[in-house]
Amino acid sequence: MSTSRIAFIGAGNMAASLIGGLRAQGLAADRIHASDPGADQRAKLAAEHGIALYADNADAVAGADIVVLAVKPQVMRSVCEQLGPHLPAHVLVVSIAAGITCASLAAWLGGEAPRPIVRCMPNTPALLRQGVSGLYANPAVSAAQRQQAEELLSAVGVALWLDEEHQLDAVTAVSGSGPAYFFLLIEAMTAAGAQLGLPREVAERLTLQTALGAARMALDGDTDAAELRRRVTSPNGTTEAAIKTFQAGGFEALVQHALEAAARRSAELAGQLGN
Known part of the structure; x- marks a missing residue:
């Protein structure tokens, strides 16, 4: 993870917690980029963590190895459709948005090759780095990318892998x-x-x-x-x-x-x- 370049699309509370957890674990500020439409939120995160913030999502993902989708489910489709042309097929996409399946994300992001996508369901104690997350990886995710996703979510608590995507509904219900x-x-x-x-x-x-x-x-x-x-x-x-x-x-x-x-x-x- 120390050499990975991570871009956060959306810089709300959960994204800010993940960024704080990664920085606390020693990930250099220059390895993290983020985008957010709110100027105040961009200024706040830049001041707190020393990372680069952008108003344009495409600028944030340039050169990224991992892209974390941290926007509201209701706007996910439009965000993905705008972002897709700027994302090489090998980039790991991690979604923390509830309810959006890997198939939907892949379709909205577009591209010929299968995209590596990890869906995860964190919970609000992640804001205190005491959370627990269920994670599901689609078949395009490599072993190394699974490890990257696990390290990312472990920055705010415990990360547990699931065998089937539908089990995320049970994770939502329990945690x-x-x-x-x-x-x-x-x-x-x-x-x-x-x-x-x-x-x-x-x-x-x-x-x-x-x-x-x-x-x-x-x-x-x-x-x-x-x-x-x-x-x-x-x-x-x-x-x-x-x-x-x-x-x-x-x-x-x-x-x-x-x-x-x-x-x-x-x-x-x-x-x-x-x-």
Whole structure:
């Protein structure tokens, strides 16, 4: 990655996080270019990271080995159609836009030879370099390019490869949308703590620190979540009373239905956006 030349098309929050992560890992500023229609955003990123910013996408991709498409899905087609003639067929294209398939990207970018394309679904904790991304590579992506894509996304968290492109819908349901599920639980636990008589700020801090600690226990150990839950659930104790109440309300089934709805909507949006 240290010798790769990377161009970002779109310099919003996720692109800025990736650029910051790459710079923190030691990638030289002169190896990174970016384009964005907003003059203020261009000035901000240039000042923060010392990279070259352009208003014109074609200028940003000149000489690039990797092009990261970080624009909104709704404008992806027009961006790709304008960009395609300026991209040699061997350049690795990495898309972080939700719902746009490799086939759609390849068709919009044009060209005779198959284009190497990696689709990825990061999540918002990537803004703190604590994200997780699912990645899928089309058959034109070489082993070396897979490694480049993995290093790119690893700059903001964990990168996990998928065997089938449709699995990105499940990634969207689990981790792409996942932070919102935890925020909802944090909201509910904080409100319940306040109803039980705690000052709201105390209830919130207790909830947040508990969430952080539980995640660290699950991540850092070699024990799965089910066993960790059993270890803190004493027979006839307070935790068991709460867990039984969750389960009586159909907690597991509700989670399953919610994620199925998110995955289904992801697939629907992919069909709409790809037309």
